[in-house]
Amino acid sequence: MARPEKLLSEVAAIIRSKNAGPFLVTFDIMFKDQESYEMVCDSKALTPETVAKAFGIDVKRITSFFIVPMAKAIKVTIRRPIVQGAIGDSDVYGCQQHVPLMNIRIPVPGDAPV
């Protein structure tokens, strides 16, 4: 039997992307309650490796990955493929790059709230 899974977009309250300076794009994944936050942290489904895979990029492009308990958040930052505003850039504010994270699958423990 397949393990029960949910999409990250179903368990996180906020999934967003934004420039952190002209060379980096940073992603914030935030949760409404401690339970969902811990479930995702514990699942190990959200790691630098799975994020790199979701975007089809080398894991070396990921510059940092933080678990932020005070904000019930996970924060990951990547180096932009094209510098902000340079020729070929398609998102000056870097604010529409988050969607592949929404589709990351998070295994749900049997007794988790559904």
Next chain:
Amino acid sequence: MTSITVLAPTGTLGYGFGADAFARGMSLKPDVIAVDAGSTDPGPYYLGSGMPLVSRYSIKRELTELITAALHAGIPVIVGSAGGSGSKQHVDGTVEIVREIAAEKRLRFRLARIYADVDVERVKRAVTLGEVDQFEAGFPLTHGILDETVALVAQMGHEPIVEALRAGADVVIAGRACDDLVIAAYPIARGADPALAIHMGKILECGAFSAEPFAMDVMLGTVHADHFVLEPGSVERRASITSVAAHSLYERENPFYQGGPGHFLDLQHCKFDSVDERRVRVSGSRLVESTEIRVKLEGVRVAGYRTICVAGIRCPTMIRVINGVLEDVCNHALAYFAPAKPEITFHVYGRDGVMRHLEPQKRISSHELGVVIDVVAKDQDLARAVCHHISGSLLHVSFTGQVNTSGNLAFPYSPSEIDAGAAYEFSVYHLMRVSSPMELFPIHHEEL
């Protein structure tokens, strides 16, 4: 220490705030109004061209409200990163608006302007002496890059703003400045704990983005001896532990440890508590002084001149072969215009127009595509020639399976090509050691 309250009217001057929220905020008797007016976020164009980020109309309208209310309350107004990039042209443009407001409203006050432009030769000397460090750009700064750089500013800390306030300024129009330190300057000048003032600045610089529901609106922060308290101006909004903590992540890479000129802010031991339904108390912010002062430099160069063409494709026979057709047309244009090397980009909306290299979905599922043909060349005439060559080729290209032989592109405009002028790119984003936090930032005072 007495408590000090800062009112931040909005996240970016010119982006608006609620009249009720501002009136309520002023009724709480803030000690200063401080607002950020720019950053690198809108891209390299504004620093390069000198064009202001926000319209003159919006800046004048909002500054009129802020200055009038502040003078009436007997408190100062501070604007940081004036004009968008905080270059001299941007500071002077904002100062001209302030003078106009003073004349029209018959207001009398002391105005200070602080420039943040850096002479390229000054930075070259620093490069030679090994006083410039790279951090995020991924390339070292060289004399060659500096020779190409057409506009260059440094982010000031709070010190020049504090100095202008101490000299009696009622209104301070500052060039490029660290957003948080624009907010923190007044509390620091009055003796507040810099760690708390700067952390509060990081949250207030975006206005009510740290409240829920978030918006470009009024936010207030009050620094006390060992904590600060945040409260939205509008009673329709509230600051919650979640909304404030979440904002600590916004637009920055490291949520725990953040550098500024001459210091690092350590937020690892911060505590957030609810004071009541609408207010949050923050404590535990720590400041580590650095042994040397490094300012962040921001510079841009001209990448070329841009012409764009916007076109739509509806026919499924064309959508089916789009990748190959674009590649052929691009190669043909490059051969036709050789040895010139124009930069040709197709932004194909409905395929990967938004995410390009980061788009994981390769299959086109849209019934129509929007194409922006984006050409950057060494001069405007060449950019237009290449862009038109490509749009013309695409319009009439024949391909296998074609059912419509009278034209492949739907142009929404005549002319189909639009000149976008000079295109800029970031050339400098480095840290430079300076001897004093005042060195690069001259202050000028005038009585209005």
